[in-house]
Amino acid sequence: MEATTAAPKKRILSCIQPSGIPTLGNYLGALKNWKTLADEFDGAFAVADLHAITVRQEPAQFRKQINDVLALLLAIGLDPDQSILFIQSQVPAHSQLAWILNCYTQFGEMSRMTQFKDKSQSHADNVNVGLFAYPVLMAADILLYQADLVPVGADQKQHLEIARDIAQRFNTLYSPTFTVPEPYIGKQGARVMSLQDPLKKMSKSDPNPKSYISVFDAPDVISKKIKSAVTDSEGSVRFADGKEGINNLMGIYACCTGLTNEQIEADFAGKGYGDFKAAVAEAVIEELRPIRERYERYSNDKAYLKEVAAQGAERASRVANRTLQKVMKKIGFVLP
């Protein structure tokens, strides 16, 4: 019989910072897609702890958050035997390639990054060099794994563009070295907005907890937060300019139910915001329930988490070191 060789699967990579409890925005914008794509692609997913120290973290709390986010990756259904699940700081190649890529990135390019501009305003007392060079570390994360696709929320698009620019620049200067990655941004959920100010993105670092739903919020907390979400005075459930609060709730509802905006409008024609908010709350509660339950199990099993991280770091290092060696050789470093 003739042997058939299947085409190698494309690779996807993405990371999440352990800088607080992940929100419904992180879940709908990124994590939910990771789970779907993990079956189709070769996946590598990391807890981006090196990124998180660009703002101050309290050590004991930081350690807990790193473990919690790793437990969350398992709780959303990622399989550590299928995908590579790892903690970024346990794979030294990330820091090593980031330094190298710093030397192939221009000061002017970094100065234009909107997230840097925003964060240097919100952390004006600590505008450190790491915050400035953050997108270069992110480029290193992606390029080390030769990722074809990077599933992220819309807020990361600019960082993806710089990763592509750095890859292309290096490839042109030397010879093809890095895969030039494409962003994967879902049609729905790519930009979940704050429940209190629907012109701002939902963020885990928002000082007002009513503005976001954490993936671990209890059902009654989720109901309360959605009930108090800012809407408008029109009273009809339809997607339109100027109705950002309702548009946001419709987006969340669409992600959790698979319905289109037209179907949602038809289902809620003639009904008020009270009914709609109750339905949104129910859909979010049901979406997050199994994740919260599985998370409780994993987060208490420290030995298992340690084992998953160790196995992930080993597998990740193998892929990452291969790229790093290639890069170092091309630049002219003397390899051991």
Ligand code: TYM
């Ligand atoms: P982070 O930790 O802020 O967020 C993790 C993922 O969640 C998405 N996201 C959202 N999506 C929709 N609506 C929202 N309100 C919302 N808030 C967050 C983010 O777009 C992201 O996909 N720099 C990255 C982490 C990172 C990374 C990487 C990502 C480090 N290295 C390499 C991809 C590839 C960040 O801060 O994500």
